Amino acid sequence: MDIATLVGIVSAFALVLSAIIMGGGLGMFINIPSMLIVVGGTIGATMVNYPLRDVLSVIKVVKNVFFTKVWSTQEVVDRFVEFANKSRREGILALESEVPSLTDPFLVKGLQLTIDGMEPEAIRDILETEIEYLEERHKSGAEILTTMATFFPAMGMIGTLIGLVQMLRTMSDPSTIGPSMAVALLTTFYGAVAANLVCLPMAGKLKKRSQEEALVKEMIISGIVSVANGENPRVIEQKLHSFVPPSARKSRFE
Template sequence: MRKTDILTPIGITLGFIMIMLAILSKGGTEGVSSFLDVASIFVVIGGLTASLLINFKMEQIKLTGNVIKETFHKNDQRMTELVEKFIHLAERARRQGILALENEMDEVDDEFLKKGILLAVDGIEPEVISDIMNAEITAMEERHYRGRAILEKAGEYAPAWGMIGTLVGLVLMLNSLTDPATLGPNMAVALLTTLYGTVLANLVFIPMKNKLEQKTEEEMFIRQIIIEGVIGVQSGQNPRILEEKLRAFLSNETAKEPNEDTKMTGEHVNET
């Protein structure tokens, strides 16, 4: 289940609020206008867009919106619930046979888990199942990498274009040295492009890229648990043993002691 990740919008909003408070604390409302310059915005945004168009294919550029939206969502799949699902599947497989699991597929939302169980039901060898599912993990990792590469490059190019804008402003400023009164204001405008590029990189693009990278690592970890669970169910492992094996993947914060029903079920299976 996908839910909104409120930390992303909160973090971005908080960052801009802190910058605005810093501006207002020194220059008041009148100081805000000194931090706005249309030409600087054109240089940073226009240059950044041009660099991304050169660096990536149009198919990747079109996916930028979807990639950014991913940073505002999170996967609410709990690993403890995943372990409990495998315990249930293992118990049914031992009682009714592996083919009985096909009837469970309507209740499975995770397509990766469903694919693994169907491979097991079809009687595919465990080594082959592991190879197929690991290949899908590798393909997923590559897709995710290509998606966040746009944000990664944007984080690199934004400060660079900010510096280019600053250099352009300095050249224009040096051409007007005959009027000393304009040096201060012209210097301030020249530095604005560096400010814009640095803020975009460090408050938006790089944090978003890092969040997507963490999401990929979490998804890969969960899928490794699924592979172990599928192979355990197919091999007919005791549900209690499979539970202990899968719980070894969980951290101290997410792992929890089996409830009484699970303990009783495990004892019942041992007796049978």
């Protein structure tokens, strides 16, 4: 689990709720009609804007915000130096014994193609195509969350207009002014909170995750192609270190 995401969301909501409670109580900020307008309106508008399968996929995308774990770049370097050493000592087919212990499907696929004797450039083409579609899926998820962040405040404004219309039509009855004004203001509040504390931060985290995952997969491609070409482990390490910041580089040959 990504602790930063969890701590960020919990702390943001905790601080907002604390300020509300200190200012007079939580009950006055709970309004079911306002929630229905903001949440229902946003979901409906999103379903109009995107195919149903894409909207449903947001559930899986949100799960990735909390639970996706990306390899560290140093882990990738170390693993491919080991592969290169074993391949040079025992032959490329010896790497088949490494496949069952691997948990990354992308690495397994690349290594299996190498073991099967496919040409290095053909392996690169296949794996790079997979990265392109992976980035497209991630981009789609982040785009839906960004769109929802646009709809939430818009639905809040619609709720505000509804509340104002209700208030103005019943000005002769003072008892109705308070509930109507509550709907008018709370819908804007709900929309702003949902957009700025949930959707936009999650969209930003997904974009960052996508960049990190694409970088690691590019490293894997470079490592796979180098192993398939039978390059020296030291050379492979130097190649993969080009993906790593200088301050984080650790050589196994020093």
